[in-house]
Every structure is written in structure tokens, then in C-alpha cells.
Amino acid sequence: MMPFPVIPARLEALRLRYASDDSGALADYIPELAKADPSWFGMSLCTIDGHVYDCGDSDQEFTIQSVSKPFVYALALADNGPTAMLERVGVEPSGKAFNSILLDGTNRPHNPMVNAGAIATVAMVRGVDGRFDRILETLGAFAGRTLSMDDSVYESERETGHQNRAIAHLMRTAGVFDLDVEEVLDVYFRQCSVLVTSRDLAVMAATLANGGRNPVTGRTALPSEAVGDVLSVMFTSGMYDYSGEWAFETGMPAKSGVSGGIAGLIPGQAGLGVFSPLVDDRGNSVRGTQVCQDFSKDLGFHLFRNRTDSLPPIKSVSIGSARHSYRVRSIAETQLLKHHGNRITAFELQGPWTFIAVERLMRRVGELDSGFVILETSRIGSVDEVAGALMNEFADSIAANGGTLILSGTVPTRLTGLSTVTFPTIDEALEWSEERVLSNLSPEGRPGSTVTVADSDLGRGLDADAAEALARAGRMMRIAEGSAVVHEGTAARSMYLVTSGHLTASIGDRRVASFGPGAIFGEMSFLTGARRTATVVADAACRLVEFNDIGALSPEIRERVHRNIAVVIAQRLTVANRTMTDG
Ligand code: GLN
Secondary structure, three states: OOOOOHHHHHHHHHHHHHHOOOOOEOOOOOHHHHHOOOOOOEEEEEEOOOOEEEEEOOOOOEEOHHHHHHHHHHHHHHHHHHHHHHHHOOOOOOOOOOOOOOOOOOOOOOOOOOHHHHHHHHHHOOOOOOHHHHHHHHHHHHHOOOOOEOHHHHHHHHHHOHHHHHHHHHHHHHOOOOOOHHHHHHHHHHHHOEEEOHHHHHHHHHHHHOOOEOOOOOOEOOOHHHHHHHHHHHHHHOOHHHHHHHHHHHOOOEEEOOOOEEEEEEOOOEEEEEEOOOEOOOOOEHHHHHHHHHHHHHOOOOOOOOOOOOOOOEEEEEEOOOOOOOEEOOHHHHHHHHHHHHHEEEEEEEEEEOHHHHHHHHHHHHHOOOOEEEEEEEEEEEEOHHHHHHHHHHHHHHHHOOOEEEEEOOOOHHHHHHOOOEEOOHHHHHHHHHHHHHHHOOOOOOOOOOOOOOOOHHHOOOOHHHHHHHHHHOEEEEEOOOOEEEOOOOOOOOEEEEEEOOEEEEEOOEEEEEEOOOOEEOHHHHHHOOOOOOEEEEOOOEEEEEEOOOOOOOHHHHHHHHHHHHHHHHHHHHHHHHHHHHO
16 A cells, blocks of 8 residues: 555645744854755654654754754763762753853753753763764764764854853853863864754654664664653753743653754654754744644644543453353352352453552452452553562562462563463463362362262263263263364264363364363264364363263153253353353
């Protein structure tokens, strides 16, 4: 099929909505920046699986300017850790212009997104001579390509950047750093002159959205621990003295630069890059700001709006008295499970596993009276650190209360330590729990490990002689572990009573039922001559009684046996109906 045009059309419509707006002005305090073409307007979106949508002038290069700040802050955080960074650079919105000559009450720059904080951040990057090389390499890792510098913009700013010199000298005097002022500024001016496109900004932002791993190259640009710190300051200070209104309108962490770039993102979803060089009084791209605000509204990007539609963490709850495993059971065992099966509860879990998911699960389990708690975890998307720790404490308190936690399906790494009892399917977990519940009950009513024809469901209501006659009509069989008793698709006219051992029925490679002592199988073919619907294999050495033809028995015995078979079938249908209405 053709690629669907829905999203490209949306992006283009958004861009065209503002393409004719020529308000704002080119930044000219760096003379080279005034040479930009005011009509340039590029826009790109990069998803966290690395697909990029481009429109307009998305391959037009421009100098990154202040959009570099969060990425260099990321590098400095990775070099020094958050505590050392906080000693030198604050995280408070300044409410002042990006180039204010201003420190906070503790003589630190307010935050790393304004010039003062960005210059101090440069001084924190490790590598005396190689500082700029490391910065260029980091920006390239975020963009997913090798970047270069625009020499004329760099020289233009170096010659005219007196306001930044004033800021740097103020910080040097205040002891924010003790390096040579010109050396630090030189790296800062170079950093601002690195050439990027709107596409690069989208990929850089998507890398932050993706926890620090570039979704296009697969390379880690930033350790994931630092991502939250970077996004927090972008959210509160990334748009300078417009940051509050920006957060209110777009709900996206973002960063702008005076050359007209904006990089914004929604964690876990996508990164957005916009470039249009006409900027407002605060140094934010006019079209870029408008497009981002509409984009956030049209595509639901606001972090705090429409965030209540997440999956419920518990997809289904089944109580063992209503939902039984596929184990085919005697009438007596089925009755026992109907009464005592509430000791088992199976939860199918789903979605990202976070604090609030664990809280919900623990509350539900707490309301129940189940000693056997089955968790089917295949649909859990991710488990965060807190959820992993809480789940382990939850598992410990279940064990301390004498309960048993059982896992089924694919178990996320953070949850593998919860229990040593794990099964590939929820059905096997249910069957195991049922066996435990039954064997914890008093022995009466529960068939032992060996069942005779006389005390099986087939022999119900027969006196000793009649039961004896029925047993003689059958053929005793021993089945070795691993061998098949019946084969799917074959014609047959016999049924089996399991007197000891255990067998599993499968259709293809799907397990559909299992049988233990007292179970009867093959009764459908026995009654109707229908072909076998499943293959039955012995899990362990078994003893069976095969019934082929009971025509030689007296009419009374035959009538009773047929009635017994009817009761067995009726009971299975009752269990199946209950499971269906429960499901
Ligand atoms: N290089 C520019 C400066 O320091 C960056 C400022 C900006 O993009 N807001 O003035």
C-alpha cells in the first residue's frame, strides 16, 4: 500500500496556517543572523520509533543558538551529576530576558536555559582543550549525524558579544567558575554556531523523548537518569520570560533560539523541530511559537491535558470458583472447586506498570480472600523502578500472610523475582493452584491417585456386581510417558477412564485440556463415532481403562452408564458456561 498522507497533510496545513505571517524581526544583534531569509519555514516531527515527517524548509541549515543549551546541560549533568551542577547553576525560572546580566540570591545563574546559566554550564563540561569537540560530538549524537559550525556567525558573535562578556565576567567575579573568561566564551559562541535543520531539532528532541537514546541511530546520547532533569528545566525555563505562558499553552518541554529554531517534545511519543527566523521581543520564533501551540492542541501534545485515558491496569479478574482450568475433573472435584475455588484469583494485568497500577492491584487483592494469587503479566508494557520495588514488597507480604503468588505468561525483568512458581499460560497456573487447593482439603470427596471403575463417575449408581461387569467390559492399558493415546482427526469409537497418571490434550500445539485420575475422555467419539478432535499424550506413566463396546452388558447397566456419561457431559457444559459468563 501507499504511505498514508494523513499526518503529512496535517503538518503542512499547520505550517501554511502561519506561513504568511511576517510579524517579528530577524535577530540583528549578531549581525550575521540578520542575513537569514525571513520566509524560511521548516517543520519536522520525529516519533520515538525514529520515523521523521518533514515539511517546508526542513533541510535549510541555520545556527542552533540557544536550542543547544539543554543538550550541553545534559552533557554537563552526565559529567558532574545533578548535585554538583546545582551548586553552580540553579533551576529557577528567571522571568527575565535571556541575556540579562543577573545572578540569583546565591550568586548562581538562575538556570541553564538563559545565557548566564549556559555559559556557566560550558565551564562545567569536562575536557580542558577538548571541551568544544565534546559538545559538538554530543549535539551530533542527539541529531544522529556529524554536525559542523558556521564560521561567519561564530566570528560575528565573538566580535559583538559584549553583553555575554559582561555576564561571564560577573560570574567569574562571583566565583561561579574560575576559568579564563574568553576561553569559556569562545566555546559558548562556537556551540551557538553549530549548524542544524528543523529535522535535526526534531531528532534531537525525540532523543530526549526516548529517554536519551536516539531513535534513528539507536545510539545513547545521554544516560537516561539525566533526561528528567533536562526536561524539567526545559519545561520551566526553556522559552525564557515566556516559559510560563508557553507551558500553559503547549504543555511541552521546549527550547528556542534567536535564529528561529524551537525544539519541543512529548516524553514517550515524539520530538518536534520548527524553524522560522522571525523572532519576537523575547527571542522566540513567532511562527514557531504559533505552530507549536496549535500543534499541541490539534495533536493532543499537552502533558497535562487528556491524560486520563490510560488503560486500566487490571484487564480481568477471575475467581477460581467460577473460572476453572481446562483440567477435566470428576464431578466430585468440580463440586469441591465450586465451593473452595475462591481461594484462587487470577489477574490479567496490562499497560505500563507504575505506582498507581500496583496500588490498584494491591487494593483488589486485599479485598479478596484468596491465598493463591495468579498474575498474568504478558500484557504489561513496562515496569518502572518504583513499581518493581513495590511489587517485591507486595510479594513479600503475600508470602508473610501464608499466600502464594503465581506468575504466568511473559514476565517483565523487574518482576521475575516475585515468585518461583511460574507457568507459560494462565491455564496451567490455574490448574496448579486448583491442585493445591484440592490437596489442602480433607481427603474425603477427593479421588485418590488411583481410581477404580466402581468409584469413578462412570460407575455411579451401579452395585458392586454391575460395576464389576462394567470393569470387565473395559480393557486395562498402561501408557508410557510421552506416548499418545488418541490422535487428532482419527476415526474412533472408544472412551477412556484415567485410573492413574496425567495426560494432556492438544489441538496442533495448543494445549486444550488435561486429565488426571477419575477423568473421562473420548466420550464424544464413543457416543457418536465422531473423529478425535484432539491428540492426547501421557505426561507421566498412566493407567487407563478403554471402553469400546458395552453392548454385551445388561440393558439396565447400559442405561445407567449412558446416563452417567450424560451427567459428565452436562457438568462440563455447566463449567464452560460459568467460565464464559465470568470471562
Ligand atoms: N548566541 C546567542 C546569544 O548568546 C544565543 C541566544 C539565544 O539563542 N537566545 O546571544
